[in-house]
Amino acid sequence: MTDVIDAILNRASQPRLALPAPDQATLDTVFECAARAPDHALLRPWRYLVIEGQGLAALGEVFARTVDDPDNPLAGDKEKLRRSPLRAPMIIVGITCYKTHPKVPAIEQTMSSAVGLGYVSLALQSAGYGVMWRTGALAYHPLVHRALGLTEDEAIAGFLYVGTAESEKPSVPRPSVAEFVQRWPA
Template structure:
């Protein structure tokens, strides 16, 4: 097997992360990998925000400010602490551009593939990561608070750091349960 195949077969979501986060050189290489995502018409429909240090607290406060008045105190605290689950959070952003042959959905998929490549590159460099979406990724107040424009949307929050503790391997489905041939 190749190094790429081995990395893909060993990829896992790592919820328990701690310092250190990736250094600038590692991040630069990982972002270069993300920029290799398939990109119809070379629109480069993505960008990223790197958040660490005090920015993680500010992100938690942004999450809190965007929750409904019906949220319980426990829900509010969970949102406030969410970004503290890792020493770094990378926000993936799809940047839609008007193009006669490349619909917004294709541009979003390109940005999402870039997030996947970013995660794989960081894992290959020895870091762990967890790609999270959920309510905050789809919240208009969070998007505005992060400075997104009307043509942009969040593809996810990539929590990144050093793996704090190993978790059991997740069983993977048998190929025959999700692959078939057509025509039959």
């Protein structure tokens, strides 16, 4: 097998992450990988935010404020939301940047952005880091979007929690290929 196939077959979400986080040289390489995502019409419908240090606490405050948002309150424990970004030493926010194009619908731009974030995840794992991709209601909340500086033409593809895995997570059973692949016509 190749290194790429090995990385994909060994990919696993890592819920317990600690320091160290990737350095700038590693991040530069990782984001170069992201830019290799399929991109119909070369729209480059993505951007990324790297959050660490005090930024994680600030993001936690933003998450906590969603509970009291008068226009769209989230159900949840404020303190738990406040602490949630502190579960990793770094968070990378993948953002889809929608562009108007006659041949490239928004869904294709969403997929391009998500593939780029997936490449970031695989590249980080290949560099020896653990990653957990999270979305949920916070990824879609307007207050979070405003706080992170998203425009009306942008959406969060995911929050990648990044760091060094504290322990090996048990392998998750995967379906056999025969369970989800068919030939057509049969």
